Amino acid sequence: MKIVVLGAGAWGTAIAISGAGHGAGHGVTLWARDAAQATAMQQARQNPRYLPGVAFPPALQVQAGEARRLADGADLVIIGTPMAALRGMLQQLKDCRAPVAWLCKGFEAGTGLMAHEVCAEVAPQLASGAFSGPSFALEVARAQPTALVAASRHASVRDALVAGFHGHMLRVYASDDIVGVEVGGAVKNVLAIATGLCDGLQLGLNARAALITRGLAEMTRLGLALGARPDTFMGLSGLGDLVLTATGDLSRNRRVGLLLAEGKSPQQAVDSLGHVAEGVHSARTVVQRARAAGVEMPIAECVLGLLDGQLRAADAVARLMEREPTVERH
Numbered sequence: 001m002k003i004v005v006l007g008a009g010a011w012g013t014a015i016a017i018s019g020a021g022h023g024a025g026h027g028v029t030l031w032a033r034d035a036a037q038a039t040a041m042q043q044a045r046q047n048p049r050y051l052p053g054v055a056f057p058p059a060l061q062v063q064a065g066e067a068r069r070l071a072d073g074a075d076l077v078i079i080g081t082p083m084a085a086l087r088g089m090l091q092q093l094k095d096c097r098a099p100v101a102w103l104c105k106g107f108e109a110g111t112g113l114m115a116h117e118v119c120a121e122v123a124p125q126l127a128s129g130a131f132s133g134p135s136f137a138l139e140v141a142r143a144q145p146t147a148l149v150a151a152s153r154h155a156s157v158r159d160a161l162v163a164g165f166h167g168h169m170l171r172v173y174a175s176d177d178i179v180g181v182e183v184g185g186a187v188k189n190v191l192a193i194a195t196g197l198c199d200g201l202q203l204g205l206n207a208r209a210a211l212i213t214r215g216l217a218e219m220t221r222l223g224l225a226l227g228a229r230p231d232t233f234m235g236l237s238g239l240g241d242l243v244l245t246a247t248g249d250l251s252r253n254r255r256v257g258l259l260l261a262e263g264k265s266p267q268q269a270v271d272s273l274g275h276v277a278e279g280v281h282s283a284r285t286v287v288q289r290a291r292a293a294g295v296e297m298p299i300a301e302c303v304l305g306l307l308d309g310q311l312r313a314a315d316a317v318a319r320l321m322e323r324e325p326t327v328e329r330h
Contacts, residue, residue, distance in 0.1 A: 001024070001027075002028075002029075002076075003019045003026050003074060003076045003078065003164055004073075004077050004078070005019070005028065005029070005031065005077075005078045006031045006070075007031070007085075008031065008037065008038070008047060010138070012080020013047045013051050014141040015080060016028050016060055016080075017057060017140075018165055019060075019078075019164055020058075020059040022164070022165065023168075026059060027061075028060045028061070029070055030060060030063070031063055031067050032064050033064070034064065037064075038064035039064075067093075072096075075098055075099075076099050076160045077096060077099070077101070078100075078102070078131065079093075079102040080103050082104055082278070083104040083115065087108065090118060093123060093126065099127045099129075099154070101128065101161055103131055105185030105188075105278055105282075106279075106282040106285075112285040112289050114179070116128070116130065116179070116182060127152075127156050128152065130181055131149075132148065132149050132182070133146075134147070134245070135244070136248060136251075143170075145170075146170050146171070148170065150173070151177065153176055158174040158175075159174075161174075162174060175232065175235075175237075179228040180228030180233060183219065184219060185241060186286060187215075188215075191212070191245075191300070191303075192246045192251055192254045192257065193254070193260070193277075193279045193283070193306075194299050194300075195208060195211055195212060196246075196256060196259075197261050197306070199258065201313060216238065218297040219233055219242065220233040221296070222290050253278070255277070256269045256279065259272060260306060266280065279303075283303050283304045284307075299320065
């Protein structure tokens with residue numbers, strides 16, 4: 001297969017490395033927006049900014065230039081940009097004949113749309129989907145065992161992602177529930193901020209377990225309201241991605257929560273990362289979608305209050321603990 005990955009951040013680079021190292025002998029082109037960056041990576045045979053020390057396989061080439069032109073000759077196109085750049089990239093690819101999948105997770109700022117909803121607006125004729133699941137870019141790039149979900153209503157997209165990436169160290173499971181997969185991928189980032197705050201405040205393992213469990217209930221409620229299937233949230237893109245992002249030391253969203261617990265402002269926390277933490281951008285749109293759907297999400301509401309400066313960390317804990325008793329349900 002000829003695979004083109006658009007976006008040379010950590011995730012785009014990791015997926016490109018994985019595809020280029022596949023036993024089927026795929027040819028992979030990694031597109032970088034900046035020509036100087038592309039040249040430097042091609043010469044160094046690594047991405048020193050995002051994945052230093054991880055060597056590129058021989059089958060991986062790095063290019064700049066017009067992204068649409070590269071996509072014309074591909075059998076599979078992967079969009080590795082942040083959520084904020086997805087709409088523009090999809091507009092460029094709206095006439096692409098190859099299956100297209102994106103790696104970003106979240107809701108679009110301003111519109112509150114999930115990625116597949118953005119695609120339906122700007123490129124409805126595309127055979128498209130999401131490539132998601134519990135995964136840190138560094139571990140995928142190092143070929144450590146990982147399982148991902150190829151989510152699409154189009155069988156051609158699911159099949160292309162499986163053919164392109166399923167192998168000994170990366171398992172790819174197919175799903176047609178793109179709503180559930182994308183809700184899980186968006187909401188888990190917000191919940192990871194809450195869990196990082198919990199751990200940073202040293203509230204204990206009991207509190208962490210309660211927060212993750214009730215966070216999963218919030219995620220499921222929102223997903224069902226938006227048309228997802230309940231079983232999706234017990235899978236890789238629901239429970240799996242939530243546990244990884246909420247507890248893993250490589251999680252940028254968890255790190256934001258830890259920094260907030262130290263007394264850092266939201267802006268200071270984001271600035272110190274040097275990478276995008278999608279939960280910071282997604283918190284508002286998650287809450288907006290929940291309110292519009294009549295779904296109660298108290299943890300997400302508290303995270304938004306913290307990020308907006310309306311709540312202190314101690315106030316957020318108190319608000320959650322002092323809620324009226326209720327029965328356990330999703």
